[in-house]
Amino acid sequence: MTLTSIxxxxxxxxxxxxxxxxxxxxxxxxAVAEEIVAESDSIIAANEIDLAHAKENGMHPGMxxxxxxxxxxxxxxAEGLRxxxxxxxxxxxxxxxxxxxxxxxxxxxxxPMGVVGIIYESRPNVTPDAFALxxxxxxxxxxKGGSDCINSNIAIxxxxxxxxxxxxxxxxxxxxxxxxxxxxxxxxxxxKQYVDVLIPRGSAGLIRAVxxxxxxxxxxxxxxxxxxxxxxDADLEKAIPIIINAKxxxxxxxxxxxxxxxxxxIKDRFxxxxxxxxxxxxxxxxxxxxxxxxxxxxxxxxxxxxxxEYLDYIISxxxxxxxxxAIAHINKYNTGHSECIVxxxxxxxxxxxxxxxxxxVYVNVSTRFTDGxxxxxxxxxxxxxxxxxxxxxxxxxxxxxxxYEITGEGQIRG
Amino acid sequence: MTLTSIxxxxxxxxxxxxxxxxxxxxxxxxAVAEEIVAESDSIIAANEIDLAHAKENGMHPGMxxxxxxxxxxxxxxAEGLRxxxxxxxxxxxxxxxxxxxxxxxxxxxxxPMGVVGIIYESRPNVTPDAFALxxxxxxxxxxKGGSDCINSNIAIxxxxxxxxxxxxxxxxxxxxxxxxxxxxxxxxxxxKQYVDVLIPRGSAGLIRAVxxxxxxxxxxxxxxxxxxxxxxDADLEKAIPIIINAKxxxxxxxxxxxxxxxxxxIKDRFxxxxxxxxxxxxxxxxxxxxxxxxxxxxxxxxxxxxxxEYLDYIISxxxxxxxxxAIAHINKYNTGHSECIVxxxxxxxxxxxxxxxxxxVYVNVSTRFTDGxxxxxxxxxxxxxxxxxxxxxxxxxxxxxxxYEITGEGQIRG
Numbered sequence: 001m002t003l004t005s006i007x008x009x010x011x012x013x014x015x016x017x018x019x020x021x022x023x024x025x026x027x028x029x030x031a032v033a034e035e036i037v038a039e040s041d042s043i044i045a046a047n048e049i050d051l052a053h054a055k056e057n058g059m060h061p062g063m064x065x066x067x068x069x070x071x072x073x074x075x076x077x078a079e080g081l082r083x084x085x086x087x088x089x090x091x092x093x094x095x096x097x098x099x100x101x102x103x104x105x106x107x108x109x110x111x112p113m114g115v116v117g118i119i120y121e122s123r124p125n126v127t128p129d130a131f132a133l134x135x136x137x138x139x140x141x142x143x144k145g146g147s148d149c150i151n152s153n154i155a156i157x158x159x160x161x162x163x164x165x166x167x168x169x170x171x172x173x174x175x176x177x178x179x180x181x182x183x184x185x186x187x188x189x190x191x192k193q194y195v196d197v198l199i200p201r202g203s204a205g206l207i208r209a210v211x212x213x214x215x216x217x218x219x220x221x222x223x224x225x226x227x228x229x230x231x232x233d234a235d236l237e238k239a240i241p242i243i244i245n246a247k248x249x250x251x252x253x254x255x256x257x258x259x260x261x262x263x264x265x266i267k268d269r270f271x272x273x274x275x276x277x278x279x280x281x282x283x284x285x286x287x288x289x290x291x292x293x294x295x296x297x298x299x300x301x302x303x304x305x306x307x308x309e310y311l312d313y314i315i316s317x318x319x320x321x322x323x324x325x326a327i328a329h330i331n332k333y334n335t336g337h338s339e340c341i342v343x344x345x346x347x348x349x350x351x352x353x354x355x356x357x358x359x360x361v362y363v364n365v366s367t368r369f370t371d372g373x374x375x376x377x378x379x380x381x382x383x384x385x386x387x388x389x390x391x392x393x394x395x396x397x398x399x400x401x402x403x404y405e406i407t408g409e410g411q412i413r414g
Numbered sequence: 415m416t417l418t419s420i421x422x423x424x425x426x427x428x429x430x431x432x433x434x435x436x437x438x439x440x441x442x443x444x445a446v447a448e449e450i451v452a453e454s455d456s457i458i459a460a461n462e463i464d465l466a467h468a469k470e471n472g473m474h475p476g477m478x479x480x481x482x483x484x485x486x487x488x489x490x491x492a493e494g495l496r497x498x499x500x501x502x503x504x505x506x507x508x509x510x511x512x513x514x515x516x517x518x519x520x521x522x523x524x525x526p527m528g529v530v531g532i533i534y535e536s537r538p539n540v541t542p543d544a545f546a547l548x549x550x551x552x553x554x555x556x557x558k559g560g561s562d563c564i565n566s567n568i569a570i571x572x573x574x575x576x577x578x579x580x581x582x583x584x585x586x587x588x589x590x591x592x593x594x595x596x597x598x599x600x601x602x603x604x605x606k607q608y609v610d611v612l613i614p615r616g617s618a619g620l621i622r623a624v625x626x627x628x629x630x631x632x633x634x635x636x637x638x639x640x641x642x643x644x645x646x647d648a649d650l651e652k653a654i655p656i657i658i659n660a661k662x663x664x665x666x667x668x669x670x671x672x673x674x675x676x677x678x679x680i681k682d683r684f685x686x687x688x689x690x691x692x693x694x695x696x697x698x699x700x701x702x703x704x705x706x707x708x709x710x711x712x713x714x715x716x717x718x719x720x721x722x723e724y725l726d727y728i729i730s731x732x733x734x735x736x737x738x739x740a741i742a743h744i745n746k747y748n749t750g751h752s753e754c755i756v757x758x759x760x761x762x763x764x765x766x767x768x769x770x771x772x773x774x775v776y777v778n779v780s781t782r783f784t785d786g787x788x789x790x791x792x793x794x795x796x797x798x799x800x801x802x803x804x805x806x807x808x809x810x811x812x813x814x815x816x817x818y819e820i821t822g823e824g825q826i827r828g
Binding site for chain 1: 429432433512514518520527528606610611625626629631632633649651652655656658659660663745763767768769771772773774775776777778779780782783784788789790800801802803805806815816817818819820821822823824825826827
């Protein structure tokens, strides 16, 4: 199938998907969960082909782990599908309703986006997750996964299509681009005629490539150069566990901390505690000139370090004179994801909340909470780091748009 | 000033503008209104230079009219500024607020976008309008107007900056790109580091150039290939005035009708009435083969006609077998702006409302009502024709984003 025909099929399917009842959508999602479990042997066999290629090509063990499917992970995928079935359906909500002096009635109604495109890397679990969220929010979806998991994605998509068909829903609601040629991916980014929104999920490089090449509206997700600022009025007993948690609880995620910003007045008291904690957790520290003497074994931070999302056991340290310098530093280097201040001073906290430009700004809480489930919003398609459309965790509502429906009796404009 | 330094100034100003109180913003907007009236002589003198160049260059009379400023138009500009001062301030609204089981409090707060870029054509009234809306919604703005009105824009911007300064607000809140070189405009579209959202206002060509070249998130506005579908169950007494109004009340606007779609069952009854009405209003009709015999003096419509926003006394006609063919035709050719069905059949109307993919879908009402004031939403920066972020009339709220503010007592993730 050519890329154009894939896009056309999604474009046609969207009219059916956007008008499906909640009941049918939920039934179909549960059928997909069952079918994926029923097909786990064939999905795992396909995954083993991908894994064999990946190992031949010397893929990094962390990435091999993300690529791997097994019975337990397939059960988790099925459970994720069932959870989305249980979430409330956002479609059809009347957001506003009013009558104008000339008698025309205006309704603002929540509707699907239409066709959502998702470009992601070699994580086969994204395939059913992304399908579930876009389908429940009434969209057709076109998926372009990493070439390293193409066999897994084909097997999963086949199971989804079969379950949709058996539920009386068009299997064209999900489209997988099987051609792994990079030129095809680039062409996909220009299919504005058919695709309403494009969501890249993955590395900063992937996201940059999409924003630079796409003429489709894009939602940027997932790069997080997150900071913890420890203020002069911080409770140091809170600061240390927050930093350990934000830095080390899971190093490869976008809401992990990458940099410590510290008020100079407390450097002699606080940095030795910080140094000890980082050593205990095997974290390398890259420190600026003012902080380095207080951090045993630290190395010099360069300008480049402050802009870096390490996703590793490394943290940079920057010393500042006051909260405003901390805010300016963070606003210069952050990626608009999650930022934290540790302070007992309410005024300072409020200034940080008001002035730091990020999706999620924390006071005395670890940045690791930026997550749809942790916020109580349910499953998410990603964390938006842009200000247009949606910011922070993107759940079902964030995969919708709205339209105005106006009814009258022949009103014309004077 | 270089483009980079202009962008940097806006980037720095945004931190001040986003934290201004409603009172100061309103006072500043009223001061700007007064200053523009006080400076009307110098603004009109600058405008006369632009008009002289435009006439020398043989500009179309309709565009000369849009370019022209006079005392009456300057008073209208000032009144527009005062109206924006009177609108409620969207910033700081707590959109949601909840506490999680671990005790952390989450607030979703409405915040400005930050820096808004606006690229527009030679209409000097857009300069103060765009400033007023972006400023009231807490944003810094960078304006790039058409080169044909550069002298008018410089004079208006000077007055705005002076009034801001006298109101104790940074004059850097408004930036005008004075360099009229096209390469600079193109470079502006890649200033993602400083600009949060880019809004092109103008022709389809301008909007396409922006979506193709920008790496900044874009909101598309203002192209309208709008249709009126007259169903077999239409009240023809309503249909004719709606078509006349939508086509001829103001031909150069984005919500004017460009195409009639008609059910074949009524072509013999309805098209002669339509033909007569169009003739009376000097509208040229380009008809498909089925409708042509019923429309005196019509010429053959080509495929190209159906995709065309004429902005002129021209209308195309397409005959269809049923409402579904009408919907498919409209969804193929429309620009996502405003679409209308004329019918007395409630089921048919609902099908049209559910399935036509556009910002505003009308039943028995002229498409000319797609407008912030007509909807009762107040002044607007444009009509969004995309589904991301905002759709339809874009007022103050649509120029904002939100952030999550999370406060706690040392919560960490398990």
